[in-house]
Amino acid sequence: MALERFTRDHEYVRIDGDVAVVGITRHAAEQLGDVVFVEVPEAGRKLKAGEAAGVVESVKAASDVFSPVGGEVIEANGELTANPQWVNEEPEGKAWFFKVRIADRSEIDKLLDRTAYEAFLKESA
Amino acid sequence: MKRTPLYDLHAALGAKMVPFAGYEMPVHYPLGVLKEHLHTRAKAGLFDVSHMGQAVLVSDDGRYETVARALEALVPADVLGLKPGRQRYSQLTNPGGGIIDDLMITRPLEAARAGTLYLVVNAARKEVDFEHIAASLPKGVRLEPEPDRALIAVQGPLAKDIMARFSPDATRLNFMAACTTSLRSFACRVSRSGYTGEDGFEISLAGVDAVPLARLLLAEEGIEPIGLGARDSLRLEAGLCLYGHDIDETTSPVEAALAWSIQKRRREEGGFPGWDRIRSELAHGPKRLRVGIRPDGRAPAREGTEILSPSGVPIGRITSGGFGPTVNGPVAMGYVPASLAARDTAVSLLVRGKPLPGRIVDLPFVPNRYFRP
Numbered sequence: 001m002a003l004e005r006f007t008r009d010h011e012y013v014r015i016d017g018d019v020a021v022v023g024i025t026r027h028a029a030e031q032l033g034d035v036v037f038v039e040v041p042e043a044g045r046k047l048k049a050g051e052a053a054g055v056v057e058s059v060k061a062a063s064d065v066f067s068p069v070g071g072e073v074i075e076a077n078g079e080l081t082a083n084p085q086w087v088n089e090e091p092e093g094k095a096w097f098f099k100v101r102i103a104d105r106s107e108i109d110k111l112l113d114r115t116a117y118e119a120f121l122k123e124s125a
Numbered sequence: 126m127k128r129t130p131l132y133d134l135h136a137a138l139g140a141k142m143v144p145f146a147g148y149e150m151p152v153h154y155p156l157g158v159l160k161e162h163l164h165t166r167a168k169a170g171l172f173d174v175s176h177m178g179q180a181v182l183v184s185d186d187g188r189y190e191t192v193a194r195a196l197e198a199l200v201p202a203d204v205l206g207l208k209p210g211r212q213r214y215s216q217l218t219n220p221g222g223g224i225i226d227d228l229m230i231t232r233p234l235e236a237a238r239a240g241t242l243y244l245v246v247n248a249a250r251k252e253v254d255f256e257h258i259a260a261s262l263p264k265g266v267r268l269e270p271e272p273d274r275a276l277i278a279v280q281g282p283l284a285k286d287i288m289a290r291f292s293p294d295a296t297r298l299n300f301m302a303a304c305t306t307s308l309r310s311f312a313c314r315v316s317r318s319g320y321t322g323e324d325g326f327e328i329s330l331a332g333v334d335a336v337p338l339a340r341l342l343l344a345e346e347g348i349e350p351i352g353l354g355a356r357d358s359l360r361l362e363a364g365l366c367l368y369g370h371d372i373d374e375t376t377s378p379v380e381a382a383l384a385w386s387i388q389k390r391r392r393e394e395g396g397f398p399g400w401d402r403i404r405s406e407l408a409h410g411p412k413r414l415r416v417g418i419r420p421d422g423r424a425p426a427r428e429g430t431e432i433l434s435p436s437g438v439p440i441g442r443i444t445s446g447g448f449g450p451t452v453n454g455p456v457a458m459g460y461v462p463a464s465l466a467a468r469d470t471a472v473s474l475l476v477r478g479k480p481l482p483g484r485i486v487d488l489p490f491v492p493n494r495y496f497r498p
């Protein structure tokens with residue numbers, strides 16, 4: 001069972017072994033509205049935790065997607081760039097952005113679990 | 126924060142409200158910006174534009190010439206030549222030829238209103254405009270703001286069928302024509318105009334009547350409430366300027382590609398603020414020009430994006446840009462040197478530090494469908 005973590009910038013990360021799958025949360029997708037453009041990082045790119053790695057744009061606004069953990073991008077979701085509306089349809093499913101091989105597992109401890117993320121959403125509402 | 130007379134209706138319809146020009150306005154309803162945009166082009170949309178500034182210019186002597194000449198001292202449009210029941214788009218210009226605001230000017234059809242003109246200006250500029258106009262008027266002409274009136278736009282290919290069920294008079298209007306009529310029991314000033322590029326109507330009425338009329342209109346088949354988000358993408362695809370973005374106190378009407386709104390007599394006679402610059406730009410061409418720009422890829426180039434020549438030299442900035450739902454791709458407008466403004470000229474758009482290719486295109490992005498039989 002993969003470990004789920006969240007950031008205050010509304011990314012989720014699903015961790016399985018040393019691989020993290022990164023995307024934006026359902027809450028973020030709902031706030032953005034209809035997503036019309038997505039940019040994902042190239043495989044092989046080395047990311048620091050908190051670095052802007054992707055872009056998601058709706059008809060309303062453009063947002064960066066930050067990598068919650070540092071490491072090398074091992075795969076990007078090329079199908080998502082051709083189907084940006086997936087972010088609205090299944091933000092935490094087929095609309096993942098990229099996979100990172102985690103360099104430093106201690107970074108995971110700085111992220112929020114689902115309960116803490118949902119509490120954060122309530123606080124900021 | 127101010128509210129329009131339709132505020133409670135927006136809330137009841139589930140709108141997401143945002144601050145805009147000092148008002149709490151609906152940015153979208155549950156349908157969302159994209160579907161609201163497409164719905165307006167396919168069927169019909171209802172827009173609350175009551176935040177805009179409405180006013181009447183009145184001459185004490187009841188003569189049209191008096192009020193028209195007073196306004197001609199402030200705008201480059203031919204107001205004297207406006208026929209009863211017709212309207213014109215123009216700009217309030219400053220002495221340097223920049224644009225204080227853009228506005229709609231309507232000459233009432235009714236003989237009883239002979240010495241008056243109806244004005245509609247932008248929400249964010251209404252205080253500035255009204256002060257400027259009032260301070261510039263000659264004796265015997267006065268400006269009467271109408272803060273208690275609402276303004277509702279009905280836009281889209283089904284607009285005329287919907288309006289026909291309320292007022293046959295309204296559907297006999299051509300594009301940029303206006304009349305006074307009753308919609309059911311509500312006294313309204315109706316014009317065949319809008320801000321979407323579609324056929325449509327703008328309805329001015331007493332604020333207290335706005336919710337009942339809007340509810341009746343929304344009960345019709347094929348019409349949905351549309352928020353400011355889609356209003357912006359619709360006007361961008363239609364190539365229409367947004368004040369404070371595409372035009373401001375530094376841009377002249379000629380640079381903004383609005384020279385079509387300056388009629389022949391005014392070009393020759395002048396008599397409005399900024400004529401020196403505008404005359405010179407009409408004769409020799411402006412230094413820069415507002416153009417349409419299509420990024421080649423899928424990435425939108427937003428307002429503020431730097432425009433470069435293909436070799437990387439900065440030549441201008443995007444003033445409005447985003448995703449065009451009907452175009453199904455990114456669309457933008459911006460200013461470039463007039464020498465680089467020709468259709469199909471290649472440009473480069475600096476998006477998040479990366480130069481993306483694009484090209485100059487004719488405006489509008491979507492052909493307009495105004496009712497001009």
